Amino acid sequence: xxxxxxxxxxxxxxxxxxxxxxxxxxxxxxxxxxxxxxxxxxxxxxxxxxxxxxxxxxxxxxxxxxxxxxxxxxxxxxxxxxxxxxxxxxxxxxxxxxxxxxxxxxxxxxxxxxxxxxxxxxxxxxxxxxxxxxxxxxxxxxxxxxxxxxxxxxxxxxxxxxxxxxxxxxxxxxxxxxxxxxxxxxxxxxxxxxxxxxxxxxxxxxxxxxxxxxxxxxxxxxxxxxxxxxxxxxxxxxxxxxxxxxxxxxxxxxxxxxxxxxxxxxxxxxxxxxxxxxxxxxxxxxxxxxxxxxxxxxxxxxxxxxxxxxxxxxxxxxxxxxxxxxxxxxxxxxxxxxxxxxxxxxxxxxxxxxxxxxxxxx
Numbered sequence: 001x002x003x004x005x006x007x008x009x010x011x012x013x014x015x016x017x018x019x020x021x022x023x024x025x026x027x028x029x030x031x032x033x034x035x036x037x038x039x040x041x042x043x044x045x046x047x048x049x050x051x052x053x054x055x056x057x058x059x060x061x062x063x064x065x066x067x068x069x070x071x072x073x074x075x076x077x078x079x080x081x082x083x084x085x086x087x088x089x090x091x092x093x094x095x096x097x098x099x100x101x102x103x104x105x106x107x108x109x110x111x112x113x114x115x116x117x118x119x120x121x122x123x124x125x126x127x128x129x130x131x132x133x134x135x136x137x138x139x140x141x142x143x144x145x146x147x148x149x150x151x152x153x154x155x156x157x158x159x160x161x162x163x164x165x166x167x168x169x170x171x172x173x174x175x176x177x178x179x180x181x182x183x184x185x186x187x188x189x190x191x192x193x194x195x196x197x198x199x200x201x202x203x204x205x206x207x208x209x210x211x212x213x214x215x216x217x218x219x220x221x222x223x224x225x226x227x228x229x230x231x232x233x234x235x236x237x238x239x240x241x242x243x244x245x246x247x248x249x250x251x252x253x254x255x256x257x258x259x260x261x262x263x264x265x266x267x268x269x270x271x272x273x274x275x276x277x278x279x280x281x282x283x284x285x286x287x288x289x290x291x292x293x294x295x296x297x298x299x300x301x302x303x304x305x306x307x308x309x310x311x312x313x314x315x316x317x318x319x320x321x322x323x324x325x326x327x328x329x330x331x332x333x334x335x336x337x338x339x340x341x342x343x344x345x346x347x348x349x350x351x352x353x354x355x356x357x358x359x360x361x362x
């Protein structure tokens with residue numbers, strides 16, 4: 001059963017424009033003549049009314065990142081637009097519906113999301129989830145809301161997966177003529193998702209950049225175009241590979257200095273005005289008490305989970321092997337994160353907890 005909180009009448013919809021922070025977002029030209037039956041049929045329940053034709057949006061994956069992203073998207077959209085949401089966790093879709101008084105429909109399945117949406121955004125945990133969801137959406141039977149604009153449908157995948165899986169999905173989407181697929185992994189974590197300050201790294205053909213940027217700017221602060229499809233993922237994995245190594249190096253250097261008798265804050269301050277400065281040393285220092293409010297100063301609670309770092313590091317290593325790129329430190333770093341995740345005093349905590357695993361003084 002599809003549950004909706006919106007009903008539209010078949011009247012002409014004009015292009016709209018509005019601003020988010022310093023970014024001007026103008027509606028996509030994909031304003032389609034959608035009859036009443038396209039939104040209200042069978043078992044669907046829709047309420048309220050409008051004298052505009054709506055643009056329809058799809059959002060699949062209402063997890064820790066996806067839920068606040070979809071919430072920000074719905075808040076930025078015109079009230080007459082409809083957002084179709086779907087997640088295997090029915091509690092998440094129920095909660096999302098309860099929190100939005102209009103303009104939201106819970107789709108029965110992901111295929112329905114794709115069939116009814118001009119733009120579909122996915123935020124999923126693993127490569128096999130992305131492959132499975134897009135297989136269900138694209139399938140073997142082409143779909144189109146009005147039989148004429150399938151090629152203009154835009155799929156934006158914000159999941160962090162391997163470039164090969166992403167490229168495979170993109171090939172199916174493009175070759176079947178069912179839409180355009182781009183990769184748009186993000187940085188900023190749950191805090192950024194809630195605040196709408198995420199940074200997106202996108203891989204897209206040049207002619208899709210403007211449209212994609214307008215969509216993502218409703219959920220984030222920066223959109224960086226790194227190249228054609230899969231370039232966004234390659235950039236994200238390269239960045240997180242470096243972050244994983246810098247985090248370990250910072251933990252080792254801080255532990256070394258403290259064991260030599262240096263004051264932790266004095267050591268960190270020196271590093272942060274010297275050539276050793278990096279994000280783990282300056283913002284997410286792994287030593288408790290050095291940075292007020294950091295995960296380390298909260299018992300390593302919150303932040304970027306060590307399991308997520310293990311995942312991203314593993315994806316980066318795999319992608320490097322697929323491209324015949326030699327890595328020297330990656331496997332050693334992965335082994336350390338694997339060990340830390342298995343330790344009871346480290347499991348489930350921020351990835352800076354490797355300092356504790358290395359025997360650092362707290």
